[in-house]
Amino acid sequence: MKIIQIYGLNRHFDNGEERFHALRDIDLEVEKGECVILHGVSGSGKTTLLSIVAGLDQPSSGEVLVEGEAIAKLPDRHLSRFRGRHIGMIFQHYNLLEEFSVRDNVSVPLIPLGLKMDEVERRCDAAMQLANISHKARQSAGRLSGGEKQRAAIARALAADPEIVLCDEPTANLDRANARRFLEILGQLHDLGKTILIATHDPIFEELDFPVRVVEMEDGRIVR
Template sequence: MIELQDLCKTFESQNGEHFTALHNITLHINAGEMVQFQGVSGSGKSTLLHILASLLKPTSGRVEIAGENIASYSDYYASLYRRDTVAYITQSFHLLGELTLRENLLPPLVIKELSFKEINAATRKALEIANIAHKADEKVANLSGGEKQRAVIARAIVNDADIILCDEPTANLDKANALKFLEIIKELKRKGKTIVIATHDPLFDDLDIIDKRFMLKEGHLE
């Protein structure tokens, strides 16, 4: 499903200095697997997820998703890939507080030109999976932190993406809300989604639903 081959990412700063954040990453993730990227802050986890989300291009190497090298996509194909294939869950919310939760889920569906009925079905399903359907018509500004995180999950999965990328998903959650997050992610795995989680939260340490763990150290895979 996800195949990385000799992936490198070098950033160039404005004064011309180079910094390599990812060195020759080669790995394989099967469809339906849940994998974790571990590593201290600065080890390259977010850079790797940005590349998998096609938000960032690698400097060299291949990023094959379902047999296609997304590293070679034009901006247009990259945007279609982001719309249809990946969901991206981060610790920052970027929700529109003055709109209701349901309204926050609409943009990707409207872009897809779905019918009213299809939009209703997709939003209902995403809100139910994220366990937040009871707040569908609440203004997002009125939701608690844990509820906002579930709103982010609902917005991320409303496109029914096959691949779900989570960047430090529990970083700003208390234990109770982190456990709720785990229940949602387990449900998504049961539905056959491929799930990639970047985190060093000890909560994930002895989770038996994680199929593989990768350790990043200064941009190298250990």
């Protein structure tokens, strides 16, 4: 089953007279359970592509289907529910609520699911444990170190047990031990049949012990 389908996707940004093409004619199909690594120099469009798959940014033209849904066309209230159930994203810049505790941040994607309080607690605990951040559960996110923020962001992305996990430079601020731990988490997600997209420059992903597909991006295009 094709879980992500992208056809003729373009994204440009207008800045006065200038038009900048961040994504050009992207075609990409991802099978359920597949792991795709997006490579490409800074500015090649990786974050823009992941944001559109997550429904956080809109295509300028083209079609993007996630689990068969045209995600850009979902009304806002359906979109946040759809995203909550199906997509977990680890943001390049974490996007944590800095004033709130790690636990509160991790619980955010669980809100649209309408779970009982004790189930929310249970899932938060499990996700924080998995990401090795439980010991900071009560600390406000703004006071965490870079690597701790990254692990809090990983816990938040996984808390709702999403089918699709989007990872934007997920190891950029992790020490090698925590980066390897993250690879193990990816292995577990892969074994569970989750679909994983990773934008990264980090050669550590060559150590993944399951098959991945590498997609090279250049100037907003997929070149191979």
